Amino acid sequence: MLVRGESVIAGAGILSGVILLVVMGGLALGTHLLGVRAAEQAQADRANDAVRQLASELPRLVEQGRLTELRRVVQDLAINQMVGEARVLLGDGRVIASTTLSEITSSALPETLPAVREDVAMAGHAVETQNGTIVIAASPADANANDAWAIQAAIGGAGALALAGLWLVYRRLRSKIGALGAIRDALLAAADGETCVGALTVSGDLGPAARAWNSLLSDRESLREKMVSERVDETLVGSKHGRGDACDALWHGIVVLDEQGRIRYANSAAAVFLERERDELRGLALENIVSDTSLRTALRRVLTGEIKRRMSVELGRDGEREDVLRFTVRPLRGIDGGDAMVVIEDITQQRVASKATGGFVAQATHELRTPLTNIRLYVEEAIDLNESDPGERSRCLNVINQETRRLERLVGDMLSVAEIESGGLSLKVGDVRLQPMLEDLRTEFEANALERGVALSFDMPPKFPVFGGDREKLSLVMHNLLGNAIKYTPSGGKVEVRVLASDAELQVEFRDSGIGIAQSDQERVFQPFFRTDEARSGGFGGTGLGLAIAQEIAELHGGEITLESAPAKGSVFTMRIPNAPVIDRAMAA
Amino acid sequence: MRIDEQKHGAVTVLRANGPIAGEDATDFALRLQRAAKETLGRLVIDASAIPFIDSEAIEAMLDTSEILGDMGGTLKICAANETLREVLDLTGVASSLEQFENISDAVRSFL
Numbered sequence: 001m002l003v004r005g006e007s008v009i010a011g012a013g014i015l016s017g018v019i020l021l022v023v024m025g026g027l028a029l030g031t032h033l034l035g036v037r038a039a040e041q042a043q044a045d046r047a048n049d050a051v052r053q054l055a056s057e058l059p060r061l062v063e064q065g066r067l068t069e070l071r072r073v074v075q076d077l078a079i080n081q082m083v084g085e086a087r088v089l090l091g092d093g094r095v096i097a098s099t100t101l102s103e104i105t106s107s108a109l110p111e112t113l114p115a116v117r118e119d120v121a122m123a124g125h126a127v128e129t130q131n132g133t134i135v136i137a138a139s140p141a142d143a144n145a146n147d148a149w150a151i152q153a154a155i156g157g158a159g160a161l162a163l164a165g166l167w168l169v170y171r172r173l174r175s176k177i178g179a180l181g182a183i184r185d186a187l188l189a190a191a192d193g194e195t196c197v198g199a200l201t202v203s204g205d206l207g208p209a210a211r212a213w214n215s216l217l218s219d220r221e222s223l224r225e226k227m228v229s230e231r232v233d234e235t236l237v238g239s240k241h242g243r244g245d246a247c248d249a250l251w252h253g254i255v256v257l258d259e260q261g262r263i264r265y266a267n268s269a270a271a272v273f274l275e276r277e278r279d280e281l282r283g284l285a286l287e288n289i290v291s292d293t294s295l296r297t298a299l300r301r302v303l304t305g306e307i308k309r310r311m312s313v314e315l316g317r318d319g320e321r322e323d324v325l326r327f328t329v330r331p332l333r334g335i336d337g338g339d340a341m342v343v344i345e346d347i348t349q350q351r352v353a354s355k356a357t358g359g360f361v362a363q364a365t366h367e368l369r370t371p372l373t374n375i376r377l378y379v380e381e382a383i384d385l386n387e388s389d390p391g392e393r394s395r396c397l398n399v400i401n402q403e404t405r406r407l408e409r410l411v412g413d414m415l416s417v418a419e420i421e422s423g424g425l426s427l428k429v430g431d432v433r434l435q436p437m438l439e440d441l442r443t444e445f446e447a448n449a450l451e452r453g454v455a456l457s458f459d460m461p462p463k464f465p466v467f468g469g470d471r472e473k474l475s476l477v478m479h480n481l482l483g484n485a486i487k488y489t490p491s492g493g494k495v496e497v498r499v500l501a502s503d504a505e506l507q508v509e510f511r512d513s514g515i516g517i518a519q520s521d522q523e524r525v526f527q528p529f530f531r532t533d534e535a536r537s538g539g540f541g542g543t544g545l546g547l548a549i550a551q552e553i554a555e556l557h558g559g560e561i562t563l564e565s566a567p568a569k570g571s572v573f574t575m576r577i578p579n580a581p582v583i584d585r586a587m588a589a
Numbered sequence: 590m591r592i593d594e595q596k597h598g599a600v601t602v603l604r605a606n607g608p609i610a611g612e613d614a615t616d617f618a619l620r621l622q623r624a625a626k627e628t629l630g631r632l633v634i635d636a637s638a639i640p641f642i643d644s645e646a647i648e649a650m651l652d653t654s655e656i657l658g659d660m661g662g663t664l665k666i667c668a669a670n671e672t673l674r675e676v677l678d679l680t681g682v683a684s685s686l687e688q689f690e691n692i693s694d695a696v697r698s699f700l
Binding site: 197198221225245246247249250251252254256264265267308309310328330332339341343 | 590591607608640641643644645647648651655672673675676679680681682684685
């Protein structure tokens, strides 16, 4: 059975094994085929040599009538010269010598050899003697592939050894790296909010590192339990000295009411939430302390037995802070009957988080809906126009194109913000050539500035140092800052980009003569989705994400973006990035 | 926190090891309610290894007590230490439970 983190090792092992087997199999097959071919060629060469030798001796043997010797020589071809079959034929087809004795059809050598028939001549190689023409027919023996199979067997053996070695390496890796993989998985699970010790524990079979990790988890759990116990002990010590009771260790307020709604018991947390001295609370009606209609109704319904289950009421607490308390009222069954328990929790943080999430969703929905509506309207118009007005239709398509790009930018920005919120935004650091990047920026925005009647100028040094950073993200920062500067500058205004680049730092200043930003809004413009009232009422498009993303990227580089601005006087956004080792937040985390 | 489950005939005993507070209380609540439904009310909490519980755990006991009450039963708890008994008494939860000195007494009460 695979355990946490072992799947990667097992997968790699199996893949390596399959690749090795395929390679070994291919090698063995190729070697075998080559071996067979080489053996066949060698056999053919040797047979040809033997037949040539026979042909050279044949005239002498025939002329001297030495048939027995001729037959021995032919037999020798089969035994020693690797010739499969060999026959010596007379011109009329009779066999006078053969490697297969039963094929011999002429027991004597005629003094005058018969003329060679055409089919006999085609069967082999004709040899001229003084007595006439005689024919030798021969074919090589089957190739002996034993050598090739031996090589194949050797390779197969090597493959088996390699597989065995791979298995040993896998076992070794399983114990060495498998533990690291399992611990890594557990750490990622913990980062995702897993707190259960059982779920974070890894198999102890993975070695000492895994056991050390499990021990660490166990120690952590013991420490946590010890902390809770110590807190309880402190409370109990206080209780023995008349300063409290066991329930004072609870984070939540606990109030027990009698059937009349009067407080029979309240712990110290409840006293804090209700902003009374604890001794004062006993005997008071809770509804007189917290005079809220919904809480009063909940208390009445529970105490009268109208409701048998819990009821929750959330109330804002008066004061400078916007605290929210949740009162959970529930009946207490038992012989006394009619009693109720009220648990009081401070849910301010939960509310803040929930509000932030809700605000983000509302803003995102609103921003997505505008371009989608435009796209739908212009698509409908383009369909209605059909081919009747190509010019108008082209205008519709242009608007659709622009709105699609806007959507694309918006979704990209939202993804970046999501990465920032989750802490997942990281940098791909490399050498950045600043000059071409800034030239691209100028080219991209020149037409836009001209169209809006804004004078755009760049003040750049003659030479740039090599800069360390994430090219794409730095480009995005400058794109956002310059885009904003042009967007919020009315026609007739100007935007200046001033670049100062040294070996130590890159400083890019975006100065505009636009609508400016009030002092009270200057910090908030770097928050996601924040847009000033002037930006909203002035009809300037935008999502309110660009500056938040830019600031985050600058900070990831170890730098910052600062703002100087005044309403109606323009703004100066300055990006400062050190040319130094870059802080990669993801790595640091 | 580890929660062990033991069967004593038809009775299920849940033994929590350690204080029940915070996230552990959520796990405890889920285990209790599931066990209450699965055992048709034959459920005992062995509190011998629980030094302390928080308000969420108290609510979990009350929720389970309500479930068992609907089945005509009562939540039974045994071997609670002094602190736990004090918490249960002060919060009025004790009146919704049956308390026993040990597991044997709690299990025998179902006979």
